[in-house]
Amino acid sequence: AARILAARAAAPFESVDDLAARAGLGRRALDALAQAGALQPLAGHRHAARWAAAGVQRLDAVLRGARLYEPRVDLPAPSEGQALAADYRALGLTLGRHPLALLRERLRRIGVVTAAQLRGIANGRSVRVAGIVTHRQRPGTASGVVFVTLEDETGNSNLVIWPRVLEQQREAVLGASLMLVRGELQSEQDVIHVVARKVQDCSPWLGSLQAGSRDFH
Numbered sequence: 001a002a003r004i005l006a007a008r009a010a011a012p013f014e015s016v017d018d019l020a021a022r023a024g025l026g027r028r029a030l031d032a033l034a035q036a037g038a039l040q041p042l043a044g045h046r047h048a049a050r051w052a053a054a055g056v057q058r059l060d061a062v063l064r065g066a067r068l069y070e071p072r073v074d075l076p077a078p079s080e081g082q083a084l085a086a087d088y089r090a091l092g093l094t095l096g097r098h099p100l101a102l103l104r105e106r107l108r109r110i111g112v113v114t115a116a117q118l119r120g121i122a123n124g125r126s127v128r129v130a131g132i133v134t135h136r137q138r139p140g141t142a143s144g145v146v147f148v149t150l151e152d153e154t155g156n157s158n159l160v161i162w163p164r165v166l167e168q169q170r171e172a173v174l175g176a177s178l179m180l181v182r183g184e185l186q187s188e189q190d191v192i193h194v195v196a197r198k199v200q201d202c203s204p205w206l207g208s209l210q211a212g213s214r215d216f217h
Contacts, residue, residue, distance in 0.1 A: 016042050016052040030056055036090040037083070045077040046086055085209040098153035099209055100131060106205075112180065116154035118194070123187040129157045129194055130180045130202065136173075136215040148196075150179055159183070161196045169199045176201035177211045 007013070007022040016039055020030055030053035033039050039049035078086065081102060087094035100107070104114075112128045113121070121127060131150025138146045144163035149156050159181060166173050173196075180200040186193045 013042060016049070017056055018042075020056045027053070027056065032090070035086060037087065037095075045075075046083065047075040047078060051075060081207060081209075085207065088209050088211055098151075099206060099211075100152040103130075103205060104153070107180075114154040115150070115152050115157045118157060118185060118192050119187075121185050121187075123185060125185050126182065127185045127194060128180065128182050129159075130178065131157055132206075132211045133177055133179050133213045135213060146173060148173070148179070150181070158193050159196050160186075160193045161199070165196055165199065172199045172201040174215075175203075177203040177213070178206050 003023040003025070004019070007019075010022070013019040013022070016030065019025065019039075019042060025033075030039075031050065034043070034046065034049040034053040037046055037049075039053065040046075043049040043052040080097065084094050084096060084099055084102070087096065088099075107130050110128070112130045115129070115131065118127065118129070129150060129152075131152040133148060134151045134156070135149040136146060137148075138144070144166070146161040146166055148159040148161060150159065151157075159179075161173055172179070176199070178201075180202045181194060181196045182198040183194040183196040186195055
């Protein structure tokens with residue numbers, strides 16, 4: 001990273017080859033940058049970037065600074081879903097649209113509200129929420145209660161899962177990456193929780209996207 005910053009301060013990069021040569025980057029570093037979408041300004045979408053990174057050659061000292069020109073290969077761009085999945089594989093997050101934004105119409109049809117909409121719902125109402133699991137916590141002082149944080153494109157939803165629900169639906173509670181929950185909204189002094197009654201593992205809806213969570217830290 002320091003070499004990239006130093007080389008970029010001297011002059012903007014013109015191409016992936018220029019980046020590799022002036023920053024002294026090897027194939028592994030270039031591929032990591034391509035997979036993370038960092039080479040888009042130089043090479044275009046991820047498929048083109050990985051192709052460009054794979055074609056970089058280390059030249060002998062006598063040829064250092066020489067430019068190699070190859071015909072442009074027009075590769076199909078990844079879909080938005082494929083790009084999101086690649087973001088999560090490389091970075092654990094995305095700078096593009098949140099994955100739940102792509103599923104929102106499907107979720108709306110089955111009555112799922114967003115995290116932001118929870119603030120407009122009365123205390124005690126039955127609600128459905130969904131999101132990517134970011135945290136699971138089971139404090140030692142909570143008598144077996146599990147607290148789960150779900151993330152959607154509008155923010156976070158906080159779940160309270162009582163021991164009885166955990167025992168009945170353990171696989172979904174502890175194993176889901178994408179969780180769909182039906183429960184009761186509890187709101188007190190701007191603190192909002194959903195007390196879960198039914199937990200569904202909808203991870204297959206994410207396709208190849210790999211979303212991790214911090215569990216019981």
